[in-house]
Amino acid sequence: MPQLSPERLDQALRLTAERLEQLDAPTEVLVVCGGSALLALGLVQRTTRDVDVLARVDPRLGLVDPRPLSVTLTRVADEVRTALDLPHGWLNVGPADQVVSGLPAGFLSRLIRRDYGSRLIVHYPDRFDLIHLKLFAAVDQGPGRHTSDLIRLAPTDSELLDAARWVLTQDASDAFPMMVRDALTHLGFPHVSARI
Numbered sequence: 001m002p003q004l005s006p007e008r009l010d011q012a013l014r015l016t017a018e019r020l021e022q023l024d025a026p027t028e029v030l031v032v033c034g035g036s037a038l039l040a041l042g043l044v045q046r047t048t049r050d051v052d053v054l055a056r057v058d059p060r061l062g063l064v065d066p067r068p069l070s071v072t073l074t075r076v077a078d079e080v081r082t083a084l085d086l087p088h089g090w091l092n093v094g095p096a097d098q099v100v101s102g103l104p105a106g107f108l109s110r111l112i113r114r115d116y117g118s119r120l121i122v123h124y125p126d127r128f129d130l131i132h133l134k135l136f137a138a139v140d141q142g143p144g145r146h147t148s149d150l151i152r153l154a155p156t157d158s159e160l161l162d163a164a165r166w167v168l169t170q171d172a173s174d175a176f177p178m179m180v181r182d183a184l185t186h187l188g189f190p191h192v193s194a195r196i
Contacts, residue, residue, distance in 0.1 A: 002085050003047035006039045010116075012051070012080055012090070017117025019076040028073050029121045031055040031063060031111065033095055033133055035149070037124040041112065044152045051091045055099040057123060062108055065100060067093050104132045104166050131155045132163040136170055139183045150187060160184065160192045168196065 004012065020028065032040070035048030055063040069077070069091070077091040111123035125133065131153055137146035155163070167180055177196070184193035 002087055003049060004036065004039070004051070004086070004090070005047050006042070006045075008084070009036055009039055009048070009051070012084055012086060013116040013120060013122065015080050015083065016073075016076055016091075017120035019079060020072065020119035021117055023072060023076070025072040025076075025119055026070075027119045027121065028070065029057040029123070030066065031057060031099075031123045031125070033098075033125055033130070035145070037130060038149060038153075040114065040122070041124055041127070043127060043130070044149055049087060050089060050094075052095045053091065053093045054095045054125075057111075057121075063099050063103070065096055067096050069093060098133070101170060104129050104162075127153060128159060128162075131159050132166050135160065135163040135180075135183065136167045138187070139167055139176075139179050143186065147183075147187065157189065157192050160187075160189055161195055164192065164196045 031054045032051055033054045034050075034052035035044075035046070036051045038044040039046070039048060053066045053069065056066045058064045068074075073091075080086065081088065081090055107125065107129050110126040110129060112126055114122050114124065116122060131150065134146050134150040134153065138144075138150055164180055164184060168177060181193040181196060184190070184196075
């Protein structure tokens with residue numbers, strides 16, 4: 001399956017912006033998280049399968065559910081997929097539930113803006129928020145790429161403690177706190193685990 005390197009990711013987003021401009025479409029203002037955010041910000045060196053749209057940014061309402069993506073953006077994403085031989089669903093709203101269930105305090109104020117053209121603005125979570133999101137994903141999905149990404153982000157004890165406290169708010173089940181502590185221990189932070 002084709003993967004997105006940092007260069008290919010940039011190419012895909014710029015081509016998307018170019019097509020939106022050619023179609024005189026409204027400007028799309030998106031928040032993108034996951035591996036593509038890590039690549040775009042130069043925080044990790046790897047490839048990713050897709051671009052995860054977490055939210056849209058509304059000038060009046062702030063972060064809003066991106067579902068469904070606009071008809072034009074969906075069409076353009078499919079054109080870009082064909083042109084660059086990208087996987088189906090390379091631009092998706094998989095993590096959109098998170099904007100509904102809640103994000104770390106101050107998330108919106110820390111977003112990092114990148115303009116890919118006049119019709120596509122992408123905001124990426126900063127490193128602090130990516131640590132939160134990656135810890136939650138690592139707890140939720142177990143060891144794998146999220147754990148690897150989290151290790152590459154080299155969080156401090158304080159950052160992980162903040163992230164763990166937020167993650168605990170995301171699931172009310174009795175077993176969840178133990179899952180968070182186990183994930184921290186697996187990551188090599190048993191001393192942080194002991195503090196939550």
